[in-house]
Amino acid sequence: MPANRPAGVLFDVDGTLVDTTYLHTVSWWQAFRQQGHDVPMARIHRAIGMGSDQLLDHLLTDERDRDADQKLVTAHSTLFATYWQRLRPLPAATDLVRACAAGGLRVVLASSAAEPELAALRAVLGVDDVVHAITSSADARASKPAPDIVATALERAGLDPDRALFVGDSVWDVVAAAKLDVGCIGLTCGGTSREELAGAGAIAVYEDPADLLAAFGESPLSGLA
Known part of the structure; x- marks a missing residue:
């Protein structure tokens, strides 16, 4: 494989980027x-x-x-x-997505939400201009913890598993990513503890998007660039 293979980050949306x-x-x-x-x-x-x-x-x-x-x-x-009109991004969620894109990573909103709900989430985030690909519930035959949505996200972004990371807030995100050998960064902002995320196999755990952004240079994300 060529040495300059693209790298990217797959973001779960509900609970990871938007406070839902x-x-x-x-x-x-x-x-x-x-x-x-x-x-x-x-x-x-x-x-x-x-x-x-x-x-x-x-x-x-x-x-x-x-x-x-x-x-x-x-x-x-x-x-x-x-609740759609009252949805809010989690701290620095938009800035984190934009920082990943600015760093040369292909950004995928790897969501399992249905299209109408996903449209509301995308409107809240306002990052469509830097997103490489987006998935929805229609793109998965089986839902998480099955890996279907992760597989579709990789395919749409043209990414190999070893050149991608998944960012999610639940143990089901970690489990789904692991089934395709994709490393998962866990965020506790969805209410799942650091211990539970790490125990499920998360390669690193942060409090929320702001915490991950502040540690960007030392985080697993920096190793993809």
């Missing part, structure tokens, strides 16, 4: 209650980062009426949409 983890938690909690499921918020929070199909299997019993799963997914999406 707890909004998703509350939206799922309300959706479950509407359909008669009493699931504690703490359990829901631990599952955020999974795709909705895997989240339902993880949180609900096998004896549930699976024909009602789509009602739950639709209810969650409808409830979460009420």
